[in-house]
Amino acid sequence: MKNLLLLLGIVLAGSACTNTDYHSYQFALLGDNPYSPPGYIRYLRMIEHVNAQPDLQWIVHLGDVKGGDSSCSDAELSRYFELNQLFEAPFIVTPGDNDWLDCKRASAGGFNDYERLAAFRRIFYPRAGYSTGGNPMPIMQQSAGDEFSEFVENAMWERDGVIFASVHVVALTEPATDPAQYARRTAAATAWIETAFNRAQQSNAKAVFLAMQAGSLKEMLAISLLMIFLAAVVLMVARLFGMKKGYL
Secondary structure (H helix, E strand, O other): OHHHHHHHHHHHHHHHOOOOOOOOOOEEEEEOOOOOHHHHHHHHHHHHHHOOOOOOEEEOOOOOHHHHHOOOOOOHHHHHHHHHOOOOEEEEOOOOHHHOHHOOOOOOOOHHHHHHHHHHHHHOOOOOOOEEEOOOOEEEEEEHHOOOOOOOOOOEEEEEEEEEEEOOOOOOOOOOOOHHHHHHHHHHHHHHHHHHHHHHHHHOOOOOEEOOOOHHHHHHHHHHHHHHHHHHHHHHHHHHOOOOOOOO
């Protein structure tokens, strides 16, 4: 299902660039890497390949920067952060289950999962209002508001009539260690998706690109239904007010 999400995103982004009023551009989309020492070496080679691409605008990582059974210590998280700073273009990451949720596994160190989420946020999002990577770019973060101030990972930016947003969606159908945190994470994700579509409507955008890591078929279906519902609402409003351009 993750691959389906990647393909959908690429189609949406590509469709926004077919109009002659817009310029084409490229960005890299990846996830679930690296998992193991051999994967670490391959990842370094991939970074070299990505950096060799001319005029690449940014890199989006869909989560799982490490294996689910590998250590979640500060030292290991920092090591993977520094690894991804080898990308020369701006780097944006949304957390995956391996990055904090699975840290409660004994093999990963037996940590408190939400304490590790706080650590991941501290390490991977060090500068408010900017991505990381070799050439950080300005971004809008959900944490800039008062309601969800801890959600530094939910980012948004715009390029040539396309709204891009990273949304922290992981393990929403699994039993929550902390039901209150579960509910808050769900509310933050829903609010951020709504913000992306509202911004698209206000700016008359051509498309919305959502980057997230979702771990199950039920979860993907739920998010897909939510996206379809929101898109239908936007289309209804657009037609009501006589707008000529549609939204995806």
